Amino acid sequence: MLTGYLVSVTMSLQSVRLSSAGLVFLLSFVAYFAAISNAAIRNYTFIIEKKTVTRLCKQRIIATVNGQLPGPTIHVRDGDTVNIKAYNRAGYNATLHWHGVEQIRTGWADGPAYITQCPIPPGGHYTYRFTISGQEGTVWWHAHVSWLRATVHGAFVIYPKKGKPYPFPKPLAEIPLVIGEWWNNNPVAVIDEAVLTGGAPNISDTFTINGQPGDLLPCSSSETFRFAVKQGETYLLRLVNAALNSGHFFKIAGHEFTVVAVDACYTKPYKTDVIVISAGQTTDVLITANQPVGKYYMAARPYNNQDSFDNTTTTAILEYIGHQHSTRPILPSFPAYNDTATVTRFSRALRSLASREYPVDVPHTIDESLIATVGLGLRPCGTGKTCDGPNGMRLSASINNVSYVEPTIALLQAYYFSINGVFTTDFPSKPGVRFNYTGEDILESLWVPDPATKVKVLKYNSTVQLVFQATNIFVAENHPMHLHGYNFYIVGQGFGNYNPVTDPLKFNLVDPPQRNTVIAPVSGWVAIRFRADNPGVWFLHCHLDDHFTWGLNMVFLVQNGHGPLESLEPPPRDLPKC
Numbered sequence: 001m002l003t004g005y006l007v008s009v010t011m012s013l014q015s016v017r018l019s020s021a022g023l024v025f026l027l028s029f030v031a032y033f034a035a036i037s038n039a040a041i042r043n044y045t046f047i048i049e050k051k052t053v054t055r056l057c058k059q060r061i062i063a064t065v066n067g068q069l070p071g072p073t074i075h076v077r078d079g080d081t082v083n084i085k086a087y088n089r090a091g092y093n094a095t096l097h098w099h100g101v102e103q104i105r106t107g108w109a110d111g112p113a114y115i116t117q118c119p120i121p122p123g124g125h126y127t128y129r130f131t132i133s134g135q136e137g138t139v140w141w142h143a144h145v146s147w148l149r150a151t152v153h154g155a156f157v158i159y160p161k162k163g164k165p166y167p168f169p170k171p172l173a174e175i176p177l178v179i180g181e182w183w184n185n186n187p188v189a190v191i192d193e194a195v196l197t198g199g200a201p202n203i204s205d206t207f208t209i210n211g212q213p214g215d216l217l218p219c220s221s222s223e224t225f226r227f228a229v230k231q232g233e234t235y236l237l238r239l240v241n242a243a244l245n246s247g248h249f250f251k252i253a254g255h256e257f258t259v260v261a262v263d264a265c266y267t268k269p270y271k272t273d274v275i276v277i278s279a280g281q282t283t284d285v286l287i288t289a290n291q292p293v294g295k296y297y298m299a300a301r302p303y304n305n306q307d308s309f310d311n312t313t314t315t316a317i318l319e320y321i322g323h324q325h326s327t328r329p330i331l332p333s334f335p336a337y338n339d340t341a342t343v344t345r346f347s348r349a350l351r352s353l354a355s356r357e358y359p360v361d362v363p364h365t366i367d368e369s370l371i372a373t374v375g376l377g378l379r380p381c382g383t384g385k386t387c388d389g390p391n392g393m394r395l396s397a398s399i400n401n402v403s404y405v406e407p408t409i410a411l412l413q414a415y416y417f418s419i420n421g422v423f424t425t426d427f428p429s430k431p432g433v434r435f436n437y438t439g440e441d442i443l444e445s446l447w448v449p450d451p452a453t454k455v456k457v458l459k460y461n462s463t464v465q466l467v468f469q470a471t472n473i474f475v476a477e478n479h480p481m482h483l484h485g486y487n488f489y490i491v492g493q494g495f496g497n498y499n500p501v502t503d504p505l506k507f508n509l510v511d512p513p514q515r516n517t518v519i520a521p522v523s524g525w526v527a528i529r530f531r532a533d534n535p536g537v538w539f540l541h542c543h544l545d546d547h548f549t550w551g552l553n554m555v556f557l558v559q560n561g562h563g564p565l566e567s568l569e570p571p572p573r574d575l576p577k578c
């Protein structure tokens with residue numbers, strides 16, 4: 001609101017014919033210092049620790065932060081500096097990632113294991129320090145090692161600077177709704193076993209909303225998450241999909257949403273009765289309690305391209321103040337689990353605000369044009385061995401046929417301290433072999449990716465276009481692709497094979513939506529653009545953790561520019577040792 005205040009003061013000064021230029025300068029100066037002094041330091045203590053909980057009638061010991069599931073919500077303003085002191089008492093190697101925080105020059109605080117840091121060992125600690133710089137909205141945080149994030153995650157809310165309003169009507173109240181995924185067994189053991197056998201990990205037992213399966217699931221009724229609303233009022237729901245292996249449809253019976261932001265990037269208001277939220281994504285929606293006083297399920301169901309998946313419906317309850325306690329909530333109807341048309345309609349409807357206050361800065365000229373096939377594959381099990389994947393092989397996944405291999409030294413450290421032999425810089429900028437990526441009959445010789453740790457080097461400030469081309473190798477799937485360190489613009493998407501001549505003619509360079517996680521559609525493609533102005537080592541990966549474990553990952557190494565303001569900061573002293 002500072003800007004608005006200045007404008008109104010300026011206008012009133014002009015209306016009484018005073019020379020305003022000097023005053024505007026003075027006021028800007030005051031505003032600048034006001035903004036600086038508004039920025040706060042926010043300190044959090046996150047103790048990663050075990051906790052015994054009961055879900056689906058069974059007791060389990062889970063890893064948590066501060067004993068909570070989901071973990072604590074972080075509340076900061078744009079411009080704040082955040083210090084999160086993490087103590088690891090969980091008995092596992094741990095890291096924390098601030099999903100969607102751009103980490104300008106502070107890659108050391110980003111958190112993915114063996115990318116920007118080695119894990120915090122059991123008994124160790126590490127303080128994540130970073131400053132929020134020009135971001136507003138809902139991001140989230142989660143463990144970024146093995147499958148620990150199943151229970152180590154939470155919402156992270158960035159409010160605008162003090163006095164600056166939202167670009168939508170102020171809601172009466174706000175509430176984070178975190179979709180999670182629950183296994184009756186330890187998820188770390190589930191993925192360890194899958195890696196051992198080479199087969200698919202066991203599917204989960206249910207999904208959760210704010211840590212609870214909801215009353216359609218056994219032994220869950222009394223704990224179901226409830227949100228009380230007053231008839232006629234409008235609320236902001238901050239949706240986070242923290243599920244490991246599934247995108248979701250989210251609905252509230254009888255109610256319509258207005259989407260106002262995705263991945264902490266504002267959108268033009270979009271009215272819909274169904275939200276599509278893939279793994280890793282966030283969505284801010286307004287809902288108005290404009291239905292008869294009563295109880296309404298808020299429910300999430302998976303979006304999935306395969307037949308074998310956790311097909312449960314997780315619910316929470318929206319209850320109007322004054323409702324009858326005896327009535328059962330109304331359940332919304334859902335699209336089919338594989339309704340890609342609804343997913344496409346939703347993603348195509350999203351548009352940036354593209355206003356004076358929230359302009360679009362999408363690159364129009366491109367320095368680095370990349371095409372990256374994303375998909376599954378199979379690797380040999382090892383001589384004399386048989387794996388649980390198809391044909392006795394090991395399930396695998398790749399980008400441009402490179403299946404990412406996790407190193408034993410973090411890549412950012414290897415780069416910063418010039419340690420040789422950890423990675424190579426020859427990540428391919430396009431597929432090595434051209435074929436009908438989305439055809440039905442892909443030669444089996446193309447199913448086997450190369451395991452390697454390769455990075456793609458980008459010059460500071462270079463403009464990048466990256467087209468994710470999903471393949472039908474082995475099975476056709478969608479992939480929610482997440483880039484660390486950046487938001488990117490989604491300039492186009494389609495089905496079939498990307499055509500580099502005709503498809504760019506249809507790109508949206510006017511009001512493309514901005515995100516940090518985008519769905520590469522099943523048997524289709526999506527094109528993103530960004531400017532590589534954040535030096536460091538940045539992970540880019542599928543946010544479905546089974547695909548992630550199989551290697552559907554790549555890494556950008558963004559070089560420093562000129563001077564300290566365009567360079568990665570030095571590592572903090574307490575950075576965990578490898």
Ligand SMILES: [Cu+2]
Pocket residue numbers: 478479480542543544547548552
């Ligand atoms: Cu994937």
